[in-house]
Amino acid sequence: MKLAISADGPQLEAQLDARFGRCAYFIFVDTETHAWEASPNPAIDARGGAGTQAAQFIANQGAQAVISGHFGPNAFEALDAAGIKMYAAAAGRVESVVEEFSSGRLKKVTVPGASGHHGGRGRH
């Protein structure tokens, strides 16, 4: 399974970035082979709609599940529609967060979180 993790840097040693839509990087990990790659998040500087743009990005990359700190309402709706399962982690290095996921210790996210700091869910 291809797993996406929001991270503050492009390595497995990077910390989990708690913001889904505006994280610095996404690390994509193949949970079977442990192969991984990092991509800068194209939505980081979006004026609005960062959540939907980031969701579109990881869906295009073929992610089937994603780990982040919280998912805003728009991101939640988009990821849910794409069939990408969302998991919440508190903090930690990407590699340890992946381990927690593999051992089934992460909680699946079933309701959207509060909207982002950028004025909330919407247009400006």
Add this chain to the structure above:
Amino acid sequence: MIIAVASGKGGTGKTTIASSLALAVSPASTTFLDCDVEAPNAHFFLEPTFSQHEEVGLLIPQVDEERCTACGRCAEVCQYHAIVVLAGKVLVFPELCHGCGSCTLNCPEDAIKEVPDVLGMLEGGRTASGIYFARGVLNIGEPMAVPIIRQLKAWQPVQDGEVVIRDVPPGTSCPVVESIRGADFVVLVTEPTPFGLHDLRLAAQLVRDLELPAGVIVNRDGIGDRQVDDYCREAGLPIMMRIPMDRRIAEALAQGHLLVEAFPEYLPRFQDLYAQIRTLVEAGTGSELQTQSTRIKMGSLQGIRQTE
């Protein structure tokens, strides 16, 4: 002549100034626009009788799933990420859509049509003194004020010789830019405090960027310090009026009275303010700067549910 009354800082007295200025100019040829569509309040003072109501909003995309091939072109061209294509399906996020129409124009399958999304209401009517008063009211929970303000400005044609006074929302964000754009003169209301000065600087910068002539009114004069005066001198902004900090004024306003009605001695001062504005505008600093309003796509939406 279009005069915008703005401030930067909230609560400096924009509505106080704008409403009294409207009465000081000949009321029968004055239009008052309350552009603070997120928190309109000028009607408390001018007390219009609203006889016109019109729902307004944006045109947002609606996707015909039969025709859509989920090619993703719409999501690529959307600058606001309001439309995404996921798992072979198109998802529209109306709260993110700015109604620009790019998705519709770029869809290779002609699978997108535009449908009205109502964001709020325009209301208009006359006050007892004869001022034509109109306001926009953004629906609760709707985040985007600019389309309402744009449509409020375009709602009723301005006659020759008419004076339009726009009561601008506080701040310096998009709704403020839209409310000021196209004005002939901007009145900046401030108070002589560090907060007032801070936000006056921002508002003055905005007005400079729009290349509009402006002047300052110092409200609650006598509190704070002299820094607003110093700034205005350095920035070449004329101080056109000072209203002292006076408990009697605060009490009258709190009871919903207009400044020039509660204190008739202010009427000639507001008439003088209007004369100053005319002089500055006729001196020709910015009158060539009538901006074209940006693409207004509301033609078909205007009047979708008009009630009179």
